Amino acid sequence: MVTPAGKRNQGRYCHFHKDHGHDTEECLQLKEEIEPLLRRGLLAKYVKDYRRKKKMEDPPPRAEVINMIIEGLVGGRDSNSTRKSYVLSLRICSIQKKARFSQSITFGEEDLVGVVHPHDDVLVIVGDIADFDVKRVLVNGGSAANVLTWDAFLGLKVPPDKLKIVNTPLQGFGGATVIPEGTVELPVTLGTYSTTVVIVASFLVVKTPMAYNAIYSRPLLNVAGVITSTYHQVLKFPTNRGVGCVRRDRQASRKYYVDSISVRRAPQ
Incomplete structure (x- = not known):
């Protein structure tokens, strides 16, 4: 606007x-x-x-670039102690509680630069997963599971033994039941230097037609204290060096919203 x-x-x-x-x-x-x-x-x-x-x-050089909302049980099932030990093993920094509660997150006119209104665009970003730039990542606070497509999983070159088998079915757009290929824990970086946070997120890996490579959902967003605004097309979060933010992939939001509608209407 x-x-x-x-x-x-x-x-x-x-x-x-x-x-x-x-x-x-x-x-x-x-x-x-x-x-x-x-x-x-x-x-x-x-x-x-x-x-x-x-x-x-x-930041370290990117390894590579990887060019439907799924509902399910809360992904991860990882306790705080498990998450902390995994973070330490990867030598990455977890967000501090002090930063979360000492910063005010607001959205203003400056956040609307480059955003054309009116719009009904979903919030699609370029994600940083396991040190890869992953395009077409949907930010969806209404979903209870972080999701990664099978093709994106292969593109991340994650060792096969990292994938843990699960039997919990997911409910797709058309009502079809989807059985995940498994679950995998991966480091996710939000923001750019110096306002960044790195957390470990659990993703359900699925083989199903989707307009997105991955979905960031409540388990990931809540751990990082993320506040999203689809109106401003930006997500913000507290860090130890101030409020960080990730802005939309300007070319992707509307295009892949249309694609997701097409996937939803496709015959099951």
Whole structure:
């Protein structure tokens, strides 16, 4: 939704959009354009002390990129002690309770940059699962199980012995019963440096037609303290260094919502 010109803050100017309303330093669209270039090191000569900070700040290189809502029992069944021990074994940091309760998460006009209203788009993001960029990840707080498609599971190159067999059936869109291939625990990273959290999430792996590669559901979102806004097309969460956020995959949300409808109407 674009704010009418007469209501924009004339004291704030964005050189990227060549318009008033917000400052260049706060331009979310500009940040989205710059971030991939920074990761690839293409803007190193324009960033002060870039080479010195790069070793400390840059995330590890991505392994690869992996280019229907399913309802079920709460996935995971992992206790807090199990999750903590698994986190320690992977040397990843769990979110601290202090960060969760000491930060205020809000959504404002700045979060609407690049979002066209009215819309009924679902929130689709590029997920970071097991150090892979996984496209077409649906954020769905209404589902009780994190889901990973079989093809995405294979693409993550997870050792086969990590997949644990389960017999709990899932209910698909059309009412059909789906038996998962198993469940697997994988590290999931939310956000970008330095406001990131890494948690261990349990995914049910399924062989069934879906418009998405994976679904982030209540078990994952609640552990990370995620607050979503489909209106703003963003999810936010507390971290030890401030509020982190993940914005929609701009090209995917509407397209794959339409695809999911097609999958839902397909003959069972």
